Amino acid sequence: MTSNILEMRNITKTFPGVKALQDVSLEVKRGEIHAICGENGAGKSTLMKVLSGVYPAGSYEGEIHFEDEPVEFKNINDSESLGIVIIHQELALSPFLSIAENIFLGNERQKNGWIDWNATNLEAAALLARVGLRDNPITKITEIGVGKQQLVEIAKALSKRVKLLILDEPTAALNDEDSAHLLDLILQLKEQGITSIIISHKLNEIKRIADSVTIIRDGKTVETLEVAANTISEERIIKGMVGRDLDNRYPDHTPHIGEEVLRIEDWTVHHPTDHSRVVIHGANLNVRRGEIVGIAGLMGAGRTELAMSVFGRTYGSNITGKVFKDGKEIRTHSVSEAVKNGIAYATEDRKRYGLNLIDDIKRNVSGSALGKLATWGWVDANQEFVVAEGYRKSMNIKSPTVAAITGKLSGGNQQKVVLSKWMFADPDVLILDEPTRGIDVGAKYEIYTIINTLAAEGKGIIVISSELPELLGICDRIYTLSEGTITADVPRAEATPELLMQYMTQEKE
Structure with missing residues (x-):
């Protein structure tokens, strides 16, 4: 048995017009916390979706070996059956079901063909205790905050006898206190033998808990650094992520x-x-x-x-x-x-209030000031395209076309679309x-x-x-x-x- 629980070899994933991953390789040791860093759009989440079966075998090139065995996942159920569980940045809890119902959704505790609610709530309570939550298992998700919801997701993963836990930006929406508690929990899970992969932009968090860091840039593996070797600094990680030194993280500003x-x-x-x-x-x-x-x-x-x-x-x-x-x-x-x-306001929740994620870049950019594009009450579609294309280029929005669906962009590029929208309104x-x-x-x-x-x-x-x-x-x-x-x-x-x-x-x- 090798020291690695996971090996991904030469993974290549292509979408129409975009090569999201190109010969990416990743090795994760048993029992470690392995961080993956990279700019928005570098391919981090895509790689994890390949691993978890969200992108099934046959839709990518390359090999995955888990616990020394080659594996091919047709869907997320296949990966979860082997103990690989992914918690996405956008939490997948049903808000109007209870904590216990969410934990065992699709994995119900049954007795004689009926759901055993006593067993469900008792097991849920035990799982909540493992993640440090004291809430009643019958509490609805709508009644708890985002920090606790993140812990419920981890409790749900533990119910599936997780061996490899993947967390995609787990602290992005959390305050400092909830973030610290979550990081402490990940360290506790490591002591229990659970391996974790964490995707994060917060370099101070990575330095605190990670054993190894793999940097991905433009869909390619740049390098893997060992924390114990004292080779990691925030500056080193940043240079690997962006391909250059950022001597000053803030541009010069002359008022x-x-x-x-x-x-x-x-x-x-x-x-x-x-x-x-x-x-x-x-x-x-x-x-x-x-x-x-x-x-x-x-x-x-x-x-x-x-x-x-x-x-x-x-x-x-x-x-x-x-x-x-x-x-x-x-x-x-x-x-x-x-x-x-x-007066214009760019909301903190761009996905819910700032953008129409199922529409394209073009319509999101023009949406705040359609009157500027209208003639006799009709929007000039050609001019709308020209305006959006201008912002795509000037704002460096990473998309081959303004016809791309906004929800498929990375977070940074979505934020550029939000800013483009309000810049077009000219407040x-x-x-x-x-x-x-x-x-x-x-x-x-x-x-x-x-x-x-x-x-x-x-x-x-x-x-x-x-x-x-x-x-x-x-x-x-x-x-x-x-x-x-x-x-x-x-x-x-x-x-x-x-x-x-x-x-x-x-x-x-």
Whole structure:
């Protein structure tokens, strides 16, 4: 028996017009945590879908050996029967079923042809205990947060007697506390003999838990590094991912700040259903042309709620306060009013609210400003194509055509489509909510460059981010938000992580 639990040899996978994988090889040792790194679109998820049978044998070239035996999977059930379980970035839980029902969905505990609910709930409780959850197994998925849902997915994998657990961006949507708990759990599973493959863009997490790191670039294996050999640094991984050194992760930014473009005064927002609860307390902020302004706050501080309430009152109730554009008070009571007055908002959840994933790039780009393409009420399809093609090239959207379905793009390229959509609308103020969430360092640099370009054109930019280094790296000023209250307005020259955190945790008086 070899020391490897998995060997993938010369895997090549082709889609129409695109070679997603080319002679990729991967070796994973028994009992290790093996990380896979690469830019968005490098082929990481495609490789794991080949391994798990999502892309069945015959749809790719190459060989897979698991536990020293050649294997060919026709579907995901084949791989799971051998103990290979994949947890996708988009969680596959049924929201209206209970935790226990989700864990054993398709793998029901039965007695005399009927589901044995006592056995189901008892086994589910034992599995939840293994992953550190104390919730009642009959609790519906809709009643627990994303962090706990991720743990339910792992409990579901354990119910299938998992030997090799594949986690695709497991902490992308989690806060710091939930992320730390999940990483600790992966380490505990390693102690129990379970091998894990983790795909992640968070290099600090990889350095913390991984034993080995394989880097994939442009559908090809670049190298595999051993953590124990002390050969791994974030800079080394980045160079392998993007093919070049990123001496500075943030592009140079020379401010060209002009007159005030947006001012919000005494902005108060109540919860959409619990009208007695105040979510935003008398917020005051302003943005000038050419200025990049950050909003920093812990989870639940009200950052997204503030942005959405300003953008067409898409969040909240009993909203009071005033919005001024170029010194004149404006109405933003609907999305159309906000857009008409030159305000745009790129949501943190691009898949749910920012894009139509089943439509093509062309229609997603044009969707925010169809009136610019209309003649006598009809959209000029040729001009629509020309506009989208221009953004595909200028934004470096990795797709052979603007007719490609947006949902098939990588996260970084989807985010570029979101930005293209709002750039086409030509707003004066652009609010970017977590603009680099879930995308790799190379794509992040491109997004930062786009933000700088927009600011240089005289746009007022507001950036909401959970990553303090990001705000410190790109912003001219940073507002801090704590429990729905703006606690400070910090110039870039004075901002430090420690100072921002002090204001972010400041309690209301």
